[in-house]
Amino acid sequence: MQDDSKLKSVFRFAWFYSAFQDAIGARKSWDWFVNQHLRPVRGQKIVDIGCGTGDVLNMLPDVEYVGIDISEPYVELARRRFAKRGTFMAGTAASCKDHPALANADIVMCCCVLHHLDDPEVRDVFDLAQRNLKPNGRFVGMEPCMLRHQTGPSRWIMSKDRGQNVRVEREWRALLHEDFPFVNTDVLTGLIRLPYVHIALDASKQPLA
Numbered sequence: 001m002q003d004d005s006k007l008k009s010v011f012r013f014a015w016f017y018s019a020f021q022d023a024i025g026a027r028k029s030w031d032w033f034v035n036q037h038l039r040p041v042r043g044q045k046i047v048d049i050g051c052g053t054g055d056v057l058n059m060l061p062d063v064e065y066v067g068i069d070i071s072e073p074y075v076e077l078a079r080r081r082f083a084k085r086g087t088f089m090a091g092t093a094a095s096c097k098d099h100p101a102l103a104n105a106d107i108v109m110c111c112c113v114l115h116h117l118d119d120p121e122v123r124d125v126f127d128l129a130q131r132n133l134k135p136n137g138r139f140v141g142m143e144p145c146m147l148r149h150q151t152g153p154s155r156w157i158m159s160k161d162r163g164q165n166v167r168v169e170r171e172w173r174a175l176l177h178e179d180f181p182f183v184n185t186d187v188l189t190g191l192i193r194l195p196y197v198h199i200a201l202d203a204s205k206q207p208l209a
Contacts, residue, residue, distance in 0.1 A: 029191035029198070033111060033142050034059045037200050044106040047132060049093055049125055050113030054078030057085050066105075068096050093121070097128040105132050110141045115163035119175065122165075126179040130205070138204050139180065145169055145187055145199035154195040169199055176203045184208055 034056065040046060042061040051067030052074050065086035069075050075090045082088075087101055096102065108129035114122050129139040144158055144166045158166055167175075169185055176183045180203035188198045202208060 029142070030056065030059060030111075032188075032191060033200070037142065037202070038107065038109060038140050040107065045104060047102050047105045047108045047129075049108065049110040049128065051075075051078060051088065054082045054086060054088065056111075057082050066101050068093070093124040093128040097124070097131055102128070102132040104134055105129075106134060106137050108133055108137070108139050110139075112143060112163075114141060115143050115161065115166045117163075118165060122175050123178065126176065126203075129203075130179040133205065136204070136206050138202060138208070139176075141201035142188075143167075143172065143199055143201065145172065145197050147187070147197055150197065151195065154197065157194055158196060172199055172201060176201060180204060182206065182208050 034040065040060050040063055042063065045064040046060070046066070048056065048065065048067045051069045052071075054067055054077075057065060065082075067075075067078060067086055067088045068091060069078070069088070070090065070092055072090045075088050078086070078088045089096060089099065089101070110125055110129075114125060117125070126139065133139065144161060144163070146155070146158065146166050146168050148168065169187055173183055173185055182204045184200075184202040186200040188200060189196075191198050
């Protein structure tokens with residue numbers, strides 16, 4: 001579930017979303033995510049669920065990239081910006097999971113999207129990944145994560161997130177384990193200028209290296 005009430009409705013506009021991400025220092029978190037967690041290799045096939053405006057392509061090597069997003073305006077902007085570097089489609093994980101363009105992926109990534117989804121919708125994302133990953137492929141993600149004991153300011157700011165399904169670590173792990181036998185998680189702080197807590201998700205059908 002996503003809260004687009006009142007002032008939060010402005011995030012529907014791609015230009016405002018991108019400007020806000022720059023303001024809170026999200027590029028720092030993306031740099032960490034790509035270099036330390038995603039670890040892309042030239043020539044790999046990467047499927048990005050919730051690709052937004054395709055900004056991550058600025059940080060990737062020469063890969064076969066397929067982006068999916070529910071927002072038609074975001075997808076149209078991504079196509080205009082990165083038509084030569086990727087394929088973009090509008091839809092949900094449930095509607096796109098059997099699309100042939102997704103098959104045989106080395107990595108399925110989903111970053112800061114799952115906390116906008118309820119449990120059945122998250123299962124759709126993990127099902128898409130499980131169906132389309134190579135046997136040695138990885139699902140990789142990063143999401144906000146609540147703590148059992150957390151400072152008041154951090155808990156308050158995170159409670160105002162548009163995504164209304166911020167989970168604790170054990171809940172993220174339990175959902176991943178429904179589709180993947182091998183799961184790693186790392187809880188992170190200090191990735192953006194706000195007092196947010198994030199969790200890095202890594203899962204596969206074979207033992208993680």
